[in-house]
Amino acid sequence: MNDSRPFVRWLPFYTLFKKEVLRFHRVFAQTLVTPIITASLYLFVFGATLGERISVLEGFSYAQFVIPGLVLMGVISNSFANTSTSLFMSRYLGNIVDLLVTPLSTTQFIFAYTLAAMLRGLLVGAAVMLISCAFATLPWAYPSWAILMLVMASFLFSQFGIIAAIYSSDFDNLSMFNNFLILPLIYLGGVFYPISILPPFWGGLSHLNPIFYLIDGFRFALLGVGDAPIALSFGITAAMALGLFIWATALIRSGYRLRQ
Numbered sequence: 001m002n003d004s005r006p007f008v009r010w011l012p013f014y015t016l017f018k019k020e021v022l023r024f025h026r027v028f029a030q031t032l033v034t035p036i037i038t039a040s041l042y043l044f045v046f047g048a049t050l051g052e053r054i055s056v057l058e059g060f061s062y063a064q065f066v067i068p069g070l071v072l073m074g075v076i077s078n079s080f081a082n083t084s085t086s087l088f089m090s091r092y093l094g095n096i097v098d099l100l101v102t103p104l105s106t107t108q109f110i111f112a113y114t115l116a117a118m119l120r121g122l123l124v125g126a127a128v129m130l131i132s133c134a135f136a137t138l139p140w141a142y143p144s145w146a147i148l149m150l151v152m153a154s155f156l157f158s159q160f161g162i163i164a165a166i167y168s169s170d171f172d173n174l175s176m177f178n179n180f181l182i183l184p185l186i187y188l189g190g191v192f193y194p195i196s197i198l199p200p201f202w203g204g205l206s207h208l209n210p211i212f213y214l215i216d217g218f219r220f221a222l223l224g225v226g227d228a229p230i231a232l233s234f235g236i237t238a239a240m241a242l243g244l245f246i247w248a249t250a251l252i253r254s255g256y257r258l259r260q
Contacts, residue, residue, distance in 0.1 A: 013108040020116030039128040047135030063136035068219040069191030079121030079154040083161030117158040141224030149218040159244035185211040195227045
């Protein structure tokens with residue numbers, strides 16, 4: 001009997017995690033194939049057509065420069081989309097009440113959503129990285145750091161997705177987080193150009209963009225060069241991930257807007 005207790009305690013967590021994985025797997029053409037195709041088009045444009053013709057970073061082709069940002073963009077967008085849409089739909093349809101009465105702790109609730117979202121985000125990122133091999137070869141200067149940054153970025157935006165889903169009152173509000181916050185910060189975070197080539201004012205302003213540190217840290221881990229110290233990039237990313245996790249935990253624990 002004692003041997004079964006841990007399993008029984010974690011059964012609700014496993015069930016919710018499995019439900020979330022099956023949810024995005026059931027519509028894999030939308031959740032996995034579409035973002036991979038989109039990233040592949042970016043790779044074709046910047047890899048096959050411009051990759052060998054221009055260079056913004058000495059010693060590297062433009063394709064090598066842009067691939068880390070595209071991989072991270074896929075991880076960020078899909079990790080955020082998974083938690084935000086799933087939790088918001090549960091609120092919108094009213095079945096969130098069924099989850100709140102299950103024997104799930106706050107941590108189990110958050111991590112069931114988070115791990116499923118991270119799985120989706122990292123699958124997309126891995127697929128984009130695999131496809132990128134057809135356009136350029138990356139040196140993988142610090143592979144363990146690269147993997148760690150992907151995991152941290154995925155975790156961070158999974159938490160942000162939970163927060164966005166709770167605060168959104170309708171689908172328009174939810175889409176605003178992605179269209180008017182995440183995507184602009186990604187595009188202005190150095191995906192397609194190094195911050196170092198900008199005029200001093202705009203370069204300084206770009207350093208206030210939190211996503212810049214994720215992209216630059218991941219690029220540093222892959223290429224061995226970046227615009228910011230690697231310790232600073234990882235430190236800011238870790239601090240943001242922890243802060244958003246604490247925020248999401250407080251919201252779930254209080255039941256804020258979940259029982260409406």
